[in-house]
Amino acid sequence: MLLAGDVGGTKTALALFEQNTMTPLHLKKFISKDYPGLQEIVAAYLAEHAEHTISAACIGVAGPVTDGVCETINLPWVVEEENLAARIPSGKAMIVNDLEAMAWSLEFLTPEDLHVIHPGQEGEGNRGVIAAGTGLGEAGVWYGRFYHPFASEGGHADFSPQTYEEDSLLSFLRNKYRHVSWERVLSGPGIENIFEFLVNTYRVKPNPEVMAKMCDKLDAATITHAALNDLCPACRHAMELFVSLYGAEAGNLALKLMAVGGIYIGGGIAPKILPLLDSDTFRSAFMHKGRLTSVLQNTPVKVIMTDRAPLYGAAHVAQLLADDKPVY
Known part of the structure; x- marks a missing residue:
């Protein structure tokens, strides 16, 4: 199973995808400002779906990503790739800019x-x-x-x-x-x-x-x-x-x-x-x-x-990670 996410200044969407598909099995949206950070949202979401094993994860975040860290522009969050990887059994995880995630989706629209x-x-x-x-x-x-x-x-x-x-x-x-x-x-x-x-x-x-x-x-x-x-x-x-x-x-x-x-x-x-x-x-x-x-x-x-484009793109990056293929 793949975990894909889209973090915006207003809402954060998380979804589970079966590998090699572009159809989310489960999608949930959260009000971003109601949480102190992304890791709390991810923890709550994964707890709801503990029966699934996550092979890889990618989350698009609204803000500049440098060395796996993003200080979000329109939220008081610091999002760290390392924290996301710690919640994935394989450790295969990546955060990317949200527009980059959207750009990854173009081939699947x-x-x-x-x-x-x-x-x-x-x-x-x-x-x-x-x-x-x-x-x-x-x-x-x-x-x-x-x-x-x-x-x-x-x-x-x-x-x-x-x-x-x-x-x-x-x-x-x-x-x-x-x-x-x-x-x-x-x-x-x-x-x-x-x-x-x-x-x-x-x-x-x-x-x-x-x-x-x-x-x-x-x-x-x-x-x-x-x-x-x-x-x-x-x-x-x-x-x-x-x-x-x-x-x-x-x-x-x-x-x-x-x-x-x-x-x-x-x-x-x-x-x-x-x-x-x-x-x-x-x-x-x-x-x-x-x-x-x-x-x-x-x-x-x-x-x-479609508002799911960033999720499709993030899922594609997660699939590359799961398959041990280079993203860049």
């Missing part, structure tokens, strides 16, 4: 798992993965003799505005944060930041009823729902700006990786806002790259519709 928002020209080549959720993750897939995923922390690179309105957004966020990264605008909290900017700078007047629902705290889910249902002009404007920025950064990633094999959009937000994402707003921002526009026009863009 079905057409039903993907929604094409820009067909481009299908072909072989490097790929990129970008995912907005609690934070913003990015990863690459190098194409040589075979596809080989690798992690990055591109979501924490400097936010680069392209319009006067985005210039003002950057100035607004500079007063709120020391460093304004792409994650500050492309994430659940990023949606709230954009909405706060639009309302507090009097660019768009919000619907009073929607504002009443957020009297205590700005809420990305409320903003998104109001935008999708045209209930609030400020929410609609916020999400249009969010989608445009998402397209721009996805295009940036495609150029940095020369990802002619495609850009894959994962994370929890994309499937929920698909009517907004599958739009000329996104496609225009994605392709608007001056002299390299033609490259982006030929680059396919697909939304990963």
